Amino acid sequence: MTAAWAERVPASRTADHRAASVTPLLLRLPAALALGLLVLPVVALVVRADWGSLPADVTSPEALSALGLSLVTSTASTVACLLLGVPLAVVLARSRGWTADVLRALVTLPLVLPPTVGGIALLFLLGRRGLLGQALDTWFGVTIPFTTLAVVIAQTFVAMPFLVLGVEGALRTVGTRYETVAATLGAGRWTVLRRVTLPLVAPGLVSGTVLCFARALGEFGATALFAGSTAGVTRTMPLAIYAAFNGAGVSQGTAVALSLLLVAAAVAVLLAARAWRPGRAA
Numbered sequence: 525m526t527a528a529w530a531e532r533v534p535a536s537r538t539a540d541h542r543a544a545s546v547t548p549l550l551l552r553l554p555a556a557l558a559l560g561l562l563v564l565p566v567v568a569l570v571v572r573a574d575w576g577s578l579p580a581d582v583t584s585p586e587a588l589s590a591l592g593l594s595l596v597t598s599t600a601s602t603v604a605c606l607l608l609g610v611p612l613a614v615v616l617a618r619s620r621g622w623t624a625d626v627l628r629a630l631v632t633l634p635l636v637l638p639p640t641v642g643g644i645a646l647l648f649l650l651g652r653r654g655l656l657g658q659a660l661d662t663w664f665g666v667t668i669p670f671t672t673l674a675v676v677i678a679q680t681f682v683a684m685p686f687l688v689l690g691v692e693g694a695l696r697t698v699g700t701r702y703e704t705v706a707a708t709l710g711a712g713r714w715t716v717l718r719r720v721t722l723p724l725v726a727p728g729l730v731s732g733t734v735l736c737f738a739r740a741l742g743e744f745g746a747t748a749l750f751a752g753s754t755a756g757v758t759r760t761m762p763l764a765i766y767a768a769f770n771g772a773g774v775s776q777g778t779a780v781a782l783s784l785l786l787v788a789a790a791v792a793v794l795l796a797a798r799a800w801r802p803g804r805a806a
Contacts, residue, residue: 537554565788574782581781589756590764590782597672597760598740601679605736608680609687614721616688617695628692635685639745642681645751674751675758679740685738687732694728695721714762728789738793742786 571741581587616627634642649670650657660666667673702724706716721776722729744762751758753767768779 530533535662560677560690565765569780569787573784574777577777578781578784581778582780582785586642586755586764587778587782589625590759590761592784593675593756593758594741594760594762595674597675597679598737600676601740602733602737603688604676604680605684606738607731609732609736612684613691613695614690614717617692618700631685631688633685635680639682639743643678643749646674646678646681646746650674650750660705669750670752670754670758672751672757675728675747677751678746679743682734682743682746687736687782690728690732690735691725694725694732695729738790741789748798 534606547633574646609614611629612627612631616624617633619627637645647654649655650660652658652661652667652669657668668677669695703716707713711719726742743760744766747758747760748766753759754765759767765782767787768782
């Protein structure tokens with residue numbers, strides 16, 4: 525290898541080659557099995573699809589209704605996550621000691637809870653006899669469960685941790701030195717947040733937002749218990765897929781088609797999140 529050629533080799537490629545050369549060969553078999561476990565179910569779904577009827581299945585009224593509702597509610601829940609989650613991420617990133625540990629545990633809780641538990645918890649909070657729902661129903665005549673709003677709340681509950689943890693990690697990575705310099709130059713707190721902090725964590729913010737939207741788009745368990753499955757009102761794509769296999773108004777071919785559509789959306793989301801990954805080399 526000549527020196528001139530070596531200079532043209534990207535440092536990241538050289539590092540990747542070195543890492544591959546020291547990886548034990550015995551790890552490749554379990555790695556292949558793990559990859560097969562992750563990929564083969566999707567392959568089976570692709571094989572099972574009726575590609576001749578796929579366009580008709582995807583464009584059926586039931587499918588379009590579920591798709592439109594999913595896109596609208598996922599967008600609304602993502603906006604809610606941004607409005608509520610970014611401030612929480614900033615507070616979490618700037619907290620220290622036991623306060624940070626408690627906050628992080630609370631933020632992570634929806635990630636480890638079974639989705640059905642989340643749905644039951646939301647019912648006990650916002651149901652007509654719930655902790656807050658009873659007051660809303662008595663004083664204002666507002667009933668949240670089994671409405672489109674309930675879908676948005678359920679999606680926000682399960683998706684917000686992805687945004688909060690992503691932004692918090694980006695904030696901790698960049699540190700506070702630039703904010704401190706801006707403050708010493710006379711910038712106010714809101715100016716520092718708007719002109720320094722948010723631009724620095726923009727890749728992490730975009731990545732977290734994309735993952736948040738993807739999680740909301742695929743939410744099923746909490747939505748099923750808290751919002752139900754009413755066509756045109758609360759039946760999102762995951763619920764429509766489930767309903768198809770139980771003979772509730774959607775053909776099985778449509779369920780497979782919607783499943784493939786969700787897989788394609790997930791792949792697109794992951795590629796977008798990788799493109800915005802903080803510190804990604806050009």
